[in-house]
Amino acid sequence: MSRTIAIVEDDPSIRENYADALRKQGYQVTGYGNRQEAMRAFQTRLPNLAIIDIGLADEIDGGFEICRALRAMSATLPIIFLTARDSDIDTVSGLRMGADDYLTKDISLPHLSARIA
Template sequence: MRLLVVEDDPDMGRLLERGLAAEGFEVTLTTSGMDALIALGRVGKPEYALAAVDVMMPGMSGFEVCRHIRESGGALPILLLTARDAVSDRVYGLDAGADDYLTKPFEFAELTARIRALLRRDKAIPTRNTVGRITLDSHLHRADLDGRELPLSPKEFALLRLLATHAGTTVSRATILDEIWGGPENIAPNIVEQYVSYLRRKLDAVSSGLQIATERGTGYALEVLGGESTGG
């Protein structure tokens, strides 16, 4: 399984490369955001299972790398690595499309645990899922309503995809935090409620035929109005 590591510090880059190789991963190490995007877009490139990206890099930050990947339709899991631990930085990175955020310094065991958790999560989500009149394509990171794209931010898409995967059943707030934001650490306490509100407004604005029901004290469930069918 091949990982893309983006780290401009030579010593840290070599440490990550050796450590991940010892865990059984094949590693492609790049030292800038532009080199990372070139590696991802290279003709005949190997398929990367995950990208671990340093945030603080000259020229192009890890936030920008993440946003470029998502805007180009890339759906591979992205783990941001950074010494910046403010809540605003973490939220900004996750909103840019990152799947998880690990603050330096970190234990290598935690890094590999988070990588494996992201890889398990990625395999568990179907590539294509239809709920009501909306089709979600995890490869393209795109939601279509009756064949027309529904504009969603990366986190709005991830939230809708999670709820659609469990359509008709309640997904707990804790599960949403773990699956979408990597846990409650350094995250604003009302982040789930905020994004449910954003997503509700977008679904309502296009008369999607879907509603997000609140199970107070438990979580949220995606429901199809009028009893329309769902499928994978």
């Protein structure tokens, strides 16, 4: 069985770009465009890894809310923030609330793949 990855990203082109790259590496990837859609799916089944953007459409901290909810559901689920927000405050906040890694969107696909593997 392949590892399942959830990508929560409001920009469809970015979401599909990452999803396609990860699928080519054998991962089963599901994309979600907003917090509500992702949380409905996570109530049914958790992925093996969640990759989350912080700013989701009108919710500037929607990704932080997802991280809090996922951490309450599972203490061991790997969570990676993948976001354009690169301030120390955001990075430290994301890691303190339970994310396992915090990456900015300027990361290359090979680098992202290495972090996931």
